[in-house]
Ligand SMILES: Cc1cc2nc3c(=O)[nH]c(=O)nc-3n(C[C@H](O)[C@H](O)[C@H](O)COP(=O)(O)O)c2cc1C
C-alpha cells in the first residue's frame with residue numbers, strides 16, 4: 741500500500757469494500773492557506789451536493805521538502821488538524837520518498853480508483869507523477885475533474901505556500917497570517933523562532 745488513511749484523529753486500517761464514493765482535493769496543503777481553504781470549501785460543497793465522502797490526498801514529507809527546496813510551514817499533525825477543522829472526513833497520506841517520486845502518473849490514478857474517487861479537485865497548476873508529468877487533463881481521462889483557478893490576495897497576487905514561507909523568512913508575520921487566514925497554528929512551528 742502506497743498511502744495510509746486518517747479518519748478524524750485515528751489512523752485506521754481500511755476495508756476497501758467499505759470505502760464510500762469520494763470527492764477528493766489533492767496537494768501538499770502546507771499552511772492550509774486561503775487558496776487551499778477555498779479549493780477545499782468548493783470540494784466539500786460538491787461532496788455534500790452529491791452525497792459523496794469529502795477527502796484530501798496529501799504527502800509526507802512534502803515533496804518540496806523531500807527535494808530540499810523548502811522548509812515546512814506546518815507539521816503533518818498541524819496539517820491534518822487544519823484539514824479536519826475544515827470538515828474534511830478522510831485524509832490519505834502518501835509517504836513521499838525516492839521510490840514514490842519515481843511512480844508514473846498513471847499509477848497514482850490507480851491509487852485514486854482504489855479509494856473510489858468519483859470527482860477530483862485541484863488547482864490549474866497541479867502536477868503529479870514521475871517528473872511531474874501528470875496534469876489535470878490526464879486525471880480527466882479517468883475521473884470527473886474540477887479545476888480551481890488561482891485564489892489571489894487583495895493585491896492581485898496568487899496566494900501560495902512559497903510566498904508565505906518567504907514572508908516568515910523576512911519576518912512579515914502580519915502578511916503571512918493574512919494569507920494563511922484563520923488557522924489553528926497561530927505561529928507555524930518551523931518558523932516559531934523567527935527568521936534565521
Ligand atoms: C506518484 C507521484 C510521483 C511524483 N514524482 C515527482 C517527481 O518526480 N518530481 C517532483 O518534483 N515531484 C513529484 N511529485 C510531486 C508533485 O510534483 C506535487 O508536488 C504533488 O503532486 C503535490 O502537488 P502540489 O505541490 O501542487 O500541492 C510526485 C507526485 C506523485 C503523486
Ligand SMILES: Nc1ncnc2c1ncn2[C@@H]1O[C@H](COP(=O)(O)OP(=O)(O)OP(=O)(O)O)[C@@H](O)[C@H]1O
Nearest residue numbers: 766767768769775862863866890891899900901902
Ligand atoms: N491560490 C490558490 N488558488 C487555487 N488553488 C490553489 C492555490 N494554491 C494552491 N492551490 C491548489 O491547492 C492544492 C495544493 O497546492 P500546493 O500545496 O501546491 O500549494 P502552493 O501554495 O502552490 O504550494 P507551493 O507554493 O509550495 O508550491 C493544489 O491542487 C493547488 O493547485
